[in-house]
Amino acid sequence: MSKNFGVSERGYYGQFGGAFIPEMLYPNVEELREKYLTIMQEPAFQEELQDLLRNYVGRPTPLYHAKRLSEKYNTKIYLKREDLNHTGAHKINNTVGQILLAKRLGKTRIIAETGAGQHGVATATVCALAGLECIVYMGKIDTERQRPNVEKMRLMGATVVPVTSGSQTLKDATNEAIRDWINHPEDTHYIIGSVVGPHPYPDMVTRFQAVISEEIRKQLLEKEGRELPDYVVACVGGGSNAAGAFYHFLDEESVQLVAVEAAGLGVDSGHSAATSVLGKTGIIHGSKTLLMQTEDGQITEPYSISAGLDYPGVGPLHAHLAQSGRARFIAITDVDAMVALRELSRLEGIIPAIETSHALAALKELNAGPNDVVVLNLSGRGDKDLNTILTYFEQLDGQ
C-alpha cells in the first residue's frame, strides 16, 4: 500500500473520499468495509482470483514495445495491452474480483451501472460465470448508442434496465443502481465499475486493478532491466484504469504519472468532461471528490465523444493526485483523440477504444526524451466504437 497515497481508515485520500451515503445503504457498505480486505487476503480467494485472471481473463497482458509509435514521438513507448483481456478492456480485472467477493459475502443478486457498456458486459460476463442474477442499469440514451453491448449483456443472461430519469446517461444509471441497492439491502451486491462511490469502493477497485502496474514493473524489468518507467500515461473518466496503472508507482517519485481527461469540444466550450479543471470539491455517489456542478451544487452533465469518460466526477484518489500535484492532468479534445485513434490504427495495427485514444493523444504533450521509457495503459479496444468512429471520420473527411 502506498505510503503517501493510500486510503485512510475512513476512506479518505487527503481531503477526498469518505462514505456520504443515506442510512439505507449503511449496512451494505459497512459489511463490505469490514470484510473486503480480509477476504481479498485469504489464500483461497487469491488462488481462485489468480486462476481466473490467468485462464479466463488472459493475464498477464503483454507489455508491447510500439516501435513505429516510438519513432514518431522520438521516445520509447510501451503499450500495456489491457485491450487483449477477455471482453476487450481492463474492466474485467475488477468484476472478476468483485464477483468472487460477492459470493463469499453470500450475495445472490448482482447489480451494476454502465455507460459505454464495457463495465456492463464485464459484469454480465462474470455473473454468467458465477451463475448469479445480473441487472445492469444503463441510461436510455446509452442503450441506443451502444446497442451491441446491450445485446451482448442480454445474450449472457443479464437484464439491462434502460434508465429514463435525469439526463438518461451514466450518472443517472448510477443513481438507479444505488436506488436498487437501497431497495434490496440483503441479497444484492453492487459491482461499481470505477474507482468512485463510497469507501471502500475506490480502494477495493484500485486494488483489483493494481494487477496492471504490478505486471508493468515485472515486464519492464525483463525488457529494460529496470522496474520504473519515466512516464505512466492513462485516460481518466472515473479513473479505474489509471488507478490500476499508477498503483505500484505512487510512491516512486521518479515516475511521472499522467492522467488524461476528456476535454470534449474544448475545456471552456461548455461541452467537456475535464473534471480536474472544471470541477470543484463536492459529493457524488457517496464520495467527496472533484465534481462538475453549478454554483448551487447541482451536478452538471459532462460531455465527451467517449461514453466511458463522460462522468461529472473523478475517483477521490485522482482528485488527491490532481490537488497534490503528484499526477499531471492533461485534457484532450474529441478531435485530438480521434486523430490519435487513427494514428495508432495505422502505425501499429491496433484499434484502441476512444477512451484510450485520449491517453494516446497526450503523447505529443509529454516532451519525453529519446531515452525515456513511456508506458501507456491501452485500456480497451475500439471494436465497440466502430460506428462512432466511422460516422466521425465520414463527417470529418467530408468537410
Added chain:
Amino acid sequence: MANNRLTRLFQEKQGNLLNVYFTAGYPNLEDTVTILEELQLAGADLVEIGMPFSDPLADGPTIQASNMVALENGMTVKMLFQQLQGVRDNVSLPLILMGYLNPVLQYGFENFCRDAAAVGVDGFILPDLPFAEYEEEYKPILEQYGLSLIFLITPQTSEARIRQIDQLSSSFIYMVSSASTTGSQVQSSDSQKAYFQKVRDLGLRSPLLIGFGISDKPSFELACQSAHGAIIGSAFIKALQEPAEVRENVRSFLRLIKG
C-alpha cells in the same frame, strides 16, 4: 442541545403527529410559503421542506420528478431563504429543511445554518451526512445556531447504531418503514410489525416518526400506532398535481388523512 419549536412540539403533543414533506419551488416557484400557510391551517404538525437536488439518491420517481420541476422553475437554496424571509409572521409550525449535502456544502455549511436559523428553520434532514463527519465538523455549528439534525433508521439498522442515533438526536428519529426509496407502498407485513415492535421495545428517549410509504388515512393510522406520528411525502406531492388551486389541493389532501 437544540431547544426550539421542534423540541417543544414533542413535549406538548405525544401522538398522531403529521409531518408533511414537499419540494420547495414545486409545483410553481412561488408556492413554497403558500403551501406552508395552508398546511398550518389544515392541521399539519410539522413540515419538511425539500431542497431540490439534481441527484436525489434516496428518493423514488415522484419526488425525483418534483425535484426536476423545482430546479427547472429556478429554485435554489439562496432563493428558498429569500422566500422564507418573514414566514414566521404567519407560520408557527416547526420547519425542517431536507436535502442532500452537496448543495449545502456549496452554500457553505455555516452560512447555511446561519441563514436557516435567521428565517426560523428548526432543523435539517441531510441523509448523506455521515455520523463521524457530523460529530467532528458540523455538530458544534448546528448547536451554535440552535438547530436539530434528524437521523434516519431503517429495518437494517443495528440496535447498537439505533442507540447511538438516539443519543445524537435532539428532536426526533426518522424511522424508514421498509428497505426502499420514497414513494413505495407500505405493507403491513409481519417483518415490518416486528421491526416497529423491536424499535419500540428499545425504549428510546427520542420520539419516532415513521416515513416512506405512508400515503393515506389507513397507513397514517397504522404508523401512528407504532410511533409518535408519520411523515407523508410522495402522496402529498401527487396531491399537489391535482388540477385545483394549490391551497385547495393542500386542504383536500389533509382532509383525506385527518378527516
